[in-house]
Amino acid sequence: MGEQSSGSSNKNGKADKKEKVAAKPPAAESRTALVRRARRINRELAEVYPYAHPELDFDNPFQLLVATVLSAQTTDLRVNQTTPALFAKYPTPEDLAAANPEEVEEILRPCGFFRAKTKSVIGLSKALVAEFGGEVPGKLEDLVKLPGVGRKTAFVVLGNAFGRPGITVDTHFQRLVRRWRWTEETDPDKIEAAVGALFPKSDWTDLSHHVIWHGRRICHARRPACGACPVAPLCPAYGEGETDPEKAKKLLKYEKGGFPGQRLKPPQAYLDAGGRPAPPLGAG
Structure with a gap:
């Protein structure tokens, strides 16, 4: 799902400037389908970022x-x-x-x-x-x-x-879980509760790392690299960013210095036979 235009014209007969319309969640997605889709996104990200961890250096x-x-x-x-x-x-x-x-x-x-x-x-x-x-x-x-x-x-x-499960709701986490339509909440505490209810408690810490790493590397705030995203088929906001695979590839932050433990495939690996990411799975 991408940008749509209103198609209206002003009184001078000139077409109005194209407006961005927020992508809508998959039609009639049930609670069960949402849980399945959310957990599948996390599994996909776990394969892409198998060694995701806090990117702050510490010894204790x-x-x-x-x-x-x-x-x-x-x-x-x-x-x-x-x-x-x-x-x-x-x-x-x-x-x-x-x-x-x-x-x-x-x-x-x-x-x-x-x-x-x-x-x-x-x-x-x-x-x-x-x-x-x-x-x-x-x-x-x-x-x-x-x-x-x-x-x-x-x-x-x-x-x-301490190895005690918790969800870290930073700016990346907030942005991505709303794009994925896991929740519509805006308050960090409510986001934490809503997302936590979708996953086993044992997944919470690693889930936080996966989402934050993805937000830093691919799903950026201003120009998400949709065309190079491993979870594009599961994302109802696909199209908010760059969908052309080659252009999207240039937006990947990992290419500017690299990130240990990241196993990104070439953008083409996520494309369908027509050369585009598959549409969101919806009821997944």
Whole structure:
């Protein structure tokens, strides 16, 4: 499904500018069909990104917690370039809790919003020392009490440092699950609940990685590479982006530097006999 035009004309007889119309969900898709389609998308993405993981570098729960807080409004690459110096100077919560804010700000300056982030990481370090003996807690209700830590950050830490399932609803995740018509919710907490109900709890952490990796590499916000997408036949929003396979291939972010663990096939591997991605499966 792609762009449609209204076909109307203005009073001067000139055709109105072509309008984009949001793709509609598969007609009369039942709850059972939605669950099947959602799980099939996740299986397809698991084959494309078999080693999907947090793209923040960390050696322990404390480092992951701090890195995730720093990743707000910046890239994981930028955070990974910044945290080695931070953790070399302040390797423990006790060290960061006692740090001079101005010195921390200087280290974090490349991450943007460095003053607010400095306040958060020093504040959460002080809270870890005062309330948890310098250890990162492994419970959601404890993590979200820390300065600068919300549910998204908490689930990243729980899922990847403690092995406890959680759904990470970042901007990529929100965009893709709405494009796939898994939910129409816009509030992150409601998205988390709606999507979580479609999958076994044991799938939640890996599902988050698969969706986020796909959003960063193929299903971009402005120009999704529909013509090179492995889940195009399952996507009711197919056509919102570039559908020509060769043009779409140029939009793939992995080609600009590469991403370990990614097994993207050539765009042609996802095409039908007519050279186009198959239409959405609908009731799949």
